[in-house]
Amino acid sequence: MSTRRVLAIDAGQSGIKVRAAAASGGDLLFPGIRTGEPLLPQLASVVAETIARTGAPPDVVVAGISGLTDANADADAMLALTAAHGVRRVVLAHDSTTSFLGALGDRRGAVVAAGTGVVTLAVGAETTARVDGWGWIMGDAGSGYWIGREALDAVMRAYDGRGPTTELTAAVSDRWPDLSQAYMSLQADPDRVRIVASFAAVVARAAVAGDAVAQDISVRAAHELAQSVRAAIAQVRTDEETFPVCAIGGVFGSAPLLEAFTADLHTGDASVRLVDPVGVGIDGVMALADLDTAHPLAAVTHRAG
Structure with missing residues (x-):
């Protein structure tokens, strides 16, 4: 130092x-x-x-x-x-x-940081590659916002009879008792991005409790995050050495999502290995x-x- x-x-x-x-x-x-x-x-x-x-x-x-x-x-x-x-x-x-x-120091590897938004950075021997981090309108796939948006979509599908019932409805109804007016309240709220992202924690709890809709959202978010890691690594890798990956941020506090992410990341590529961060x-x-x-x-x- x-x-x-x-x-x-x-x-x-x-x-x-x-x-x-x-x-x-x-x-x-x-x-x-x-x-x-x-x-x-x-x-x-x-x-x-x-x-x-x-x-x-x-x-x-x-x-x-x-x-x-x-x-x-x-x-x-x-x-x-x-x-x-x-x-x-x-x-x-x-x-x-x-x-x-903070997570990997100055060695090669990839870090996916997923909170309200998400960005992935891979570092190879000579180059770097950043994937996503394009914000809640154009990107941030698998982020807290993305998960919250999927949760709200699922709740409204259930409300309309277009999708299966889900425990997520109770949490959304707690915030907006009249679901038919929820979209108007949300669109008018200047804090809407944070509000939408806050439902990621609801999805995590419901997935642990066995709600099928929440589990599906968690698995799809995990796949998006793993896809971003693979895309970043592909741009910088020059050999087949073991490539350490760190997953940081609040989204990975969901046990079902982390489990699905780990399985997805390791599928078909034994040289990619999830490791614990060395710092923050x-x-x-x-x-x-x-x-x-x-x-x-x-x-x-x-x-x-």
Whole structure:
């Protein structure tokens, strides 16, 4: 680990975690990214507040950011915003990169991170491949949102008589007693993505309890996730060595889904092996400070200073 004074930011929409290597007292927590506002000033504010709270000004700021786009990945601008605090170097990366480093370190492999959304990143000897992470409208297959959307679809099919009855109906009816008006309430709610994704936990419980509809949704979600892993690995693999895979995120808290994912992933390819992560996202952000510039992941980071 670097002896430099590193400040690491693991920035997500649900929360921001900060680790200051030169400070004591553990990681700091901040509210999540506000997607309707400019990103970099929010991160610069987190840097300033962290310094105020810890009394430990950094000389390197590294950040793993959920949904980071090329338009926001301006490391030079971030350096300009924080230089007055003594920051001399900035590294920015998509959170798929830092999730990978946290889960597998700097070796080859693949990491699928599935929460409300989902993204898969594979790293080979020379290249990287990102699969999905295209958001709730265009992608995120197998994610919490995808599972919740399938649950709502199944409930309305049962309501109409177009599909089998399911225990999921009770949970949806608890939120919207008049199911015929549920779609109007949901479409008008600015928090609809989180609300839909919240039903993934309902599906997990119902699948454990033996509900056939919930079990089917879990198996199909697992297949989507396994497909993404296979697609990512196929783009970077140059030989048949064992390829470790980490599955992280709340979606994999569902035992039926994890079991189905593991079986699907291992079917027909003994060289792909599910392994436990060695760390978490903030560990991966810290690793950015010391990532070898020759490593394949260095090509997908943004640096200044």
